[in-house]
Amino acid sequence: MCFPGVKALDQVKLDVKSGEILGLIGENGAGKSTLMNILLGSLQPTAGTMHFQGKEYAPKSPLDALKHGISMIHQEIRLVPTMTVAENVWLGRESLFTKRGILDVKKRSQETKALLDRLEIPIDPDTPVNTLTIATMQLVEVARAVSYNASVIIMDEPTSALTNVEVEKLYRIVRDLAKKGTGIIYISHKLEELFELCDRITVFRDGKYIGTDLTANFTTDRLVAMMVGRDVTEMYPEKNAVIGKTVFECRDLCREGHFKDVSFSVREGEVLGFCGLMGSQRTEIMQSIFGLDPLDKGELYLRGEKIVNASPKQAIENHFALVTEDRLRRGSVQMLSVRCNMSLAYLKQICKMGFVDQKMENKDCGQMADNMRIKAASPAQPVSSLSGGNQQKVIIGKWLLTNPDVLILDEPTRGIDVGAKAEIYKLIAQLTKQRKAILMVSSELPELMGMSDRIMVVREGNIVGEVQREEFSQEYLMGLAFGVNGKEQ
Amino acid sequence: MNQREKRGIKSNGLMFVLNNKAMLILLILIVIAGVATKGLFLSYGNLSSVSRQIAVSVLIGLGFTVVLASAGVDLSVGHMLSLLGVIYAIFTLHVPMPIAIIGVVAVGMLCGLLNGSISEYLHLPPFIVTLATAQIFKGFAYLLTNGKSINGLSASVKYLGQGLVGGVIPISIVIALAVCLVLCVVMYRTKYGRHVIATGGNAEAALVSGISTQKIKVSAYVVMGICAALGAIVLTGRVSMAAPGAGDGMEMDAIAAVVIGGTPMSGGKVKVGGTVFGCLVIGVMNNLLNLLNVSSFWQWVAKGCIIIFAILIDVQSEKLINKRRGAQ
Numbered sequence: 001m002c003f004p005g006v007k008a009l010d011q012v013k014l015d016v017k018s019g020e021i022l023g024l025i026g027e028n029g030a031g032k033s034t035l036m037n038i039l040l041g042s043l044q045p046t047a048g049t050m051h052f053q054g055k056e057y058a059p060k061s062p063l064d065a066l067k068h069g070i071s072m073i074h075q076e077i078r079l080v081p082t083m084t085v086a087e088n089v090w091l092g093r094e095s096l097f098t099k100r101g102i103l104d105v106k107k108r109s110q111e112t113k114a115l116l117d118r119l120e121i122p123i124d125p126d127t128p129v130n131t132l133t134i135a136t137m138q139l140v141e142v143a144r145a146v147s148y149n150a151s152v153i154i155m156d157e158p159t160s161a162l163t164n165v166e167v168e169k170l171y172r173i174v175r176d177l178a179k180k181g182t183g184i185i186y187i188s189h190k191l192e193e194l195f196e197l198c199d200r201i202t203v204f205r206d207g208k209y210i211g212t213d214l215t216a217n218f219t220t221d222r223l224v225a226m227m228v229g230r231d232v233t234e235m236y237p238e239k240n241a242v243i244g245k246t247v248f249e250c251r252d253l254c255r256e257g258h259f260k261d262v263s264f265s266v267r268e269g270e271v272l273g274f275c276g277l278m279g280s281q282r283t284e285i286m287q288s289i290f291g292l293d294p295l296d297k298g299e300l301y302l303r304g305e306k307i308v309n310a311s312p313k314q315a316i317e318n319h320f321a322l323v324t325e326d327r328l329r330r331g332s333v334q335m336l337s338v339r340c341n342m343s344l345a346y347l348k349q350i351c352k353m354g355f356v357d358q359k360m361e362n363k364d365c366g367q368m369a370d371n372m373r374i375k376a377a378s379p380a381q382p383v384s385s386l387s388g389g390n391q392q393k394v395i396i397g398k399w400l401l402t403n404p405d406v407l408i409l410d411e412p413t414r415g416i417d418v419g420a421k422a423e424i425y426k427l428i429a430q431l432t433k434q435r436k437a438i439l440m441v442s443s444e445l446p447e448l449m450g451m452s453d454r455i456m457v458v459r460e461g462n463i464v465g466e467v468q469r470e471e472f473s474q475e476y477l478m479g480l481a482f483g484v485n486g487k488e489q
Numbered sequence: 490m491n492q493r494e495k496r497g498i499k500s501n502g503l504m505f506v507l508n509n510k511a512m513l514i515l516l517i518l519i520v521i522a523g524v525a526t527k528g529l530f531l532s533y534g535n536l537s538s539v540s541r542q543i544a545v546s547v548l549i550g551l552g553f554t555v556v557l558a559s560a561g562v563d564l565s566v567g568h569m570l571s572l573l574g575v576i577y578a579i580f581t582l583h584v585p586m587p588i589a590i591i592g593v594v595a596v597g598m599l600c601g602l603l604n605g606s607i608s609e610y611l612h613l614p615p616f617i618v619t620l621a622t623a624q625i626f627k628g629f630a631y632l633l634t635n636g637k638s639i640n641g642l643s644a645s646v647k648y649l650g651q652g653l654v655g656g657v658i659p660i661s662i663v664i665a666l667a668v669c670l671v672l673c674v675v676m677y678r679t680k681y682g683r684h685v686i687a688t689g690g691n692a693e694a695a696l697v698s699g700i701s702t703q704k705i706k707v708s709a710y711v712v713m714g715i716c717a718a719l720g721a722i723v724l725t726g727r728v729s730m731a732a733p734g735a736g737d738g739m740e741m742d743a744i745a746a747v748v749i750g751g752t753p754m755s756g757g758k759v760k761v762g763g764t765v766f767g768c769l770v771i772g773v774m775n776n777l778l779n780l781l782n783v784s785s786f787w788q789w790v791a792k793g794c795i796i797i798f799a800i801l802i803d804v805q806s807e808k809l810i811n812k813r814r815g816a817q
Contacts, residue, residue, distance in 0.1 A: 292697065316699040330697050333690035335757045344687055345698040351680045358678070398698070 012048075012209045014202055016152060016183040021174060023194035023215070024187045026204030027227055027389075027417030032187055034207070036154055039185075040072055041065045053151070069151040073158050075415070077137045081130035086112040088129055089144045115143055119173050134161045135278055142173060152183045159193060160415060163278040163443075164478070171197055189417060190444075191220055203227055228419045235418075236425055236450030239469075241432035243453065244268030245303075248406045248437055250289060253298030258284045259461035262298070266406070268435040271428065273452030275445065276481050281461040282441045283325055286408050289439075290322040291315040302405065316345060321399035325410040325441070327388070331395045334384040338376050339365045341383050341394050346401040368397040373423060389420025396427065407431065408439045413447060425451060445474050457481050510802060511750045511766035518770060522777040529780060537659055541650070543772035544661035545570075545724045546742050550750070550764045551665075551672050552716025553743040558676070559709035560689035560756025561608070561615045565623035566717055566743055569600050570736030572630040573721035578639040578646075578731035586645050594718040600626065601714025605707030623740075630733035638732035642725065650726020661723040665765075668719060672712075673761045682759075685709055690757025745792065746771050749799040753807070771795075 012035060016022040026032050037043040039050070041059030050057045052068060059065040062072075079088045086109045090096065097108040112125035121139045129137060138161050145153050155174070159167045174197060178184055188194055194201055194215070201218055203210040203226040210226050249265035259281045266272040276282045287293045289300065291309035300307050302318055309315040312322070324330040332341050342365045343350070350360045365379055372393045376386055383391055392412065399407060409428070413421045428438060428451055442448045448455055449472045457465040457480040465480040506513055522530040529535060549566055556563045576596050580589035604622055608615035652660040676682035687695040688705045696702045725731045748754060749770050750763030774795065778788045 290697075311699075311701070312697050313699040313701060322697060324697055329691075330693045333687050333694050333757060336687065336690050340683065340687070344683070344695070344700075347680050347683055354679045354681060356678060356680055356683060 010207050012204070012207070014185075014209070014212075016185055018151065018183050019178050019181045020200065021178050021184045021186055021198045023198030023201035024185055024204065025189070025191075025194060025201060025223065025227060026210075027419050030204040030227075030417075031207040032204055033156075035204075036072065036156065036185075036187070039065065039070060039154065066148055066150070069148070070154070071145045071148045071150040071152075072154040073138075073141050073145045073156065075156045075158075075160060077134065077141060077161075079129045079137055079140060082128060084126050084128050085116075085123060085132075085140055085143075086125040088140060089115065089125075089147055091144075112143075115147055119143055119146065120169060133279060135163060135166050138162055139166065139169070142170065146173070146177065150182065152185065153177065154185045154187070156187045157189065157415065158186075159188070159190070161278070167193075189415070191223060191418075192446075194223075195220075205229055224418055227417070235422055236447075237429040239429070239432075239453065241269035241429070241435075243270050244435060247303060249301040251299045251301070253285065253288065253300075254296045255284065255288050255293065256296050258288075258293075259458075262461075262463055264456055264463065264466070266437040266439060268437055269432045270454070271432060271438045271440055271452045273448040273455040274439065274441040274458055275448050275455050275477050276458035278443070280458045280481065282458045283410055284461075285458070286322060286410055286439065286441060289315075290320055290408060292322070316402055316404075319403070319405040320408065321345070321402055321404035321406070322408045323392075323395055323399060323410060323412055325414065327391055327395065327415075332383045332391060335382050337380045338369065338374070338383055338386070338394055339379040342368060342379075342398045342401060345398050346403075349402075364401060365397075368401055369394075372397050372400075372427065387417075387420075389416035389423075392416055392420070392424065396424070400431075404436065406437050406439065408441075410441045411443065412440065413442070413444070421447075445477060449474070449477070459483055508751065509763075510806060511763050511770055514749065515766055515770050515773065518773045518777065522773060522780070525777065526780045530777065535776070535780070539772055539776045540662050541659050541727055542776070543768050544659065544665040545720045545727070546739065546746060546772060547665040547765055547768045548668060548716050548720035548723065549739055549743045550746040550768045551668055551761065552713035552720075553740075553747050554750070554752050554759060554761055554764045555672065555676070555685060555712045555716075556709045557747055557752050557754060558689045558756055558759035559685045559706050560692065561605075561706055561709055562754075563604060563619045563710060563713050564616065564740050565600075565604060565619040565626055566713065567736040567739040567741075568623040568626040568630065569597070569714070569717045570721050570724065570739050571733055572626040572633075573597050573600070573718050574725045574731040574735050575630050575633050575639065575733055577718075577721050577725055578642060579633065581643060581646050582639075582641075586643075590722060593721060594715055597714035597716075597718030597721070598711050599714070600717070601710040601712070602707065604713075605710030608710075609703045609706050627733075634731070634733045636733060638730045640730045642729055642731075647726050647729050650723050650728070652726075661727065664719060664723060668716065669761060669765055676759050676761055681705075681708075686757060686759055688756075689759075741792070741796070742768075742771050745796040745799060748796070748803055751803070753803065754800075767799075 012031065014035065024032055034043065038045050040062045041064050042062055057068060059068060080091065089112050090108055094103055097104045109125045116123060116125060119142070121143060123132065123136060129140065132140070138158060142158065158170060162170060174184055174186070186194070186198055198215050200212055200214050201223065202212040203223065205227060244267055246265045246267050251263045253262040254260040262285055264272065274282045284293060288295045289309065291311045291314055300309060307318050309318060309320065328334065339361065343361045347356060350357045350364070369376065369379060374390050374393045374397065376390060383394055386394065396412070413424055431438060440448065440451060453469055455467045455472065455477060456463050457467065457477060459481055464483065467477060549570060553563060553566060573593055573596060577589060577593040580592045584592070604615070604619050607613060608618040648660065650661055654660050654663050676685065684695070684700045684705050687698065688700060688702045692702045724735060728735070746767030747764050748767070750765070750767030751760035752758060752763060774791070775788060778791060
């Protein structure tokens with residue numbers, strides 16, 4: 001397949017051979033999604049052509065693309081939650097199991113079971129999808145894409161919700177598929193992943209095709225430079241904030257069924273990292289500290305004084321801030337403007353008798369947007385029209401306006417591109433210089449190790465280790481998170 | 490930033506039309522009405538009677554706008570209006586006017602509080618809850634009146650529905666516009682308004698941002714209750730009586746008006762002025778059909794079609810707006 005000269009994307013081309021894993025990388029807004037939408041027939045190109053197995057290919061709809069043998073695994077889960085795994089996998093293709101108008105449920109389950117076994121995904125085909133974890137749902141998506149026997153499978157950040165074990169499983173499935181002759185287009189922001197998995201890598205930037213080369217010919221630096229268009233030499237800023245007195249401390253936090261005996265403290269200018277596998281309850285701990293979820297037991301201390309965060313409102317009054325892991329669901333009001341989103345949490349401070357001081361609001365939000373280098377055409381633009389990285393900056397900006405003492409960042413760089421990531425790291429470093437205490441949860445170890453002064457390792461709702469910066473190593477941290485080495489506390 | 494800001498704010502002709510479709514539809518309707526009735530529509534007598542009728546639906550529509558903005562829905566407003574009208578009439582027969590007015594507003598707030606609390610604190614879908622409370626309100630309206638209407642109301646009651654300010658402008662219109670103005674200020678300029686819109690747009694994100702979303706949602710129903718009480722005062726005055734079925738079907742007019750006005754059913758956006766225009770559209774249409782001697786049975790059919798049409802336009806224009814935005 002190739003697409004020379006797709007105008008909206010401006011002269012973009014791409015080709016994938018059967019049995020090949022092609023990595024596709026580019027910052028958010030580089031045009032990857034647009035291209036994939038064209039490939040799937042959701043969008044029509046204004047110019048340019050595509051060829052599939054030697055023939056001209058012009059899909060009219062995703063269904064059309066599927067019939068040709070092109071399927072896609074989307075970044076977000078697209079399953080019907082109340083239906084079973086089997087029902088979801090074969091959704092829209094019930095006729096395969098229908099005889100004289102009657103659906104053979106048993107046969108469908110058996111077929112699903114066979115498919116799942118082949119992919120070594122250990123789940124019962126008759127479980128409703130909403131009882132599965134996000135990671136398992138993602139694997140169901142993979143199974144569905146595979147079930148089409150497609151010649152080309154597009155995967156859009158398929159590992160963003162997976163733990164290391166499942167990532168390995170996915171890699172194996174992907175390699176297997178390629179071995180059997182399927183062409184894979186693998187979109188990812190994680191460089192390590194591309195290096196590990198792909199035969200060739202194509203780079204896009206700003207809707208333009210930048211280049212394609214064999215993976216072996218790439219180095220991290222070269223790849224990043226191509227993506228960003230400039231050299232990003234130092235991803236993680238130097239640590240030079242002075243660490244001061246303890247700002248926040250929590251003792252023996254418990255929440256039935258989630259975590260227990262969680263104690264830690266964080267100091268001025270310090271970044272305290274939280275590492276753990278998916279489901280280790282890192283996020284839940286943060287949510288309880290912020291008053292989103294109830295605590296059954298435990299005490300919070302701010303600068304030595306006992307406090308209670310019974311609701312986010314109270315937490316904000318106590319100068320806490322929480323950048324949630326889920327940008328869409330909990331981070332922002334998508335249809336509201338950049339300005340309204342930014343001022344939402346600190347609105348009280350600029351209100352006189354309940355009236356919003358709009359001059360002040362404009363000034364503060366404008367300044368914050370400039371400081372954070374938010375790329376938006378106007379502060380009146382809805383947040384939904386921004387790229388992921390810029391949305392995240394809006395959310396962080398919202399919290400900085402509240403001038404928090406304790407800033408909780410839950411997966412602050414999930415799903416955003418390298419350039420924006422580097423900017424967020426720089427920002428975190430700046431904040432530590434302003435003596436803020438930062439709690440940072442992340443699934444990306446390099447990021448955690450690059451940014452944290454200390455890392456707490458969480459496993460199954462317990463803190464199983466506290467690791468100082470000097471002792472940071474991926475193996476050691478992962479070992480603790482999995483509970484395989486004996487150095488537990 | 491300046492250059493970029495201008496580009497963002499600048500809206501071309503199409504965007505203007507899409508954002509103000511109620512006004513446009515209204516203009517077209519008025520022209521059609523003027524021509525089709527050979528000017529009868531535009532006579533002072535007709536216009537002032539239309540505007541009096543519209544005043545009630547504006548008041549209901551404004552309350553409904555707030556509820557929709559908070560991502561709630563209130564299907565009980567029609568019967569709430571009837572019940573409040575009946576209660577107001579009974580009050581006026583026994584206590585002085587000011588107390589009657591305060592009393593009926595208080596009862597209206599209670600009705601809203603009931604709707605809001607049941608759906609928010611018991612976590613039940615407001616669609617069903619208000620459908621059910623509508624029956625309760627209806628039941629009480631008939632219980633209180635024994636199914637008969639209450640007549641013999643005082644002159645001051647009638648004044649609030651029929652009187653003129655300065656001999657020209659109906660007082661009911663003044664009341665409706667005053668409420669509109671207050672709500673404009675509240676929704677666009679105050680913290681409370683922001684909180685309502687944020688809660689409607691994404692309750693979870695609003696909660697994380699420190700907003701007491703449950704209270705905000707309940708409060709929207711209370712605002713609805715206040716508006717319904719004011720509507721009841723105006724309506725009772727206009728028809729000089731309180732009938733237990735006076736507000737039947739008003740909820741449909743309200744929904745139609747609000748959506749035509751540009752406040753989406755999904756919440757998170759509010760167009761207070763749009764609602765007024767939406768009410769004018771419905772009111773003018775009703776009046777036009779009356780003047781043309783179309784039977785009220787056909788009027789129902791027409792209204793239903795127009796609601797579907799309005800929502801269709803709403804959805805389509807939203808898509809267009811998003812597309813434009815994407816292109817920028």
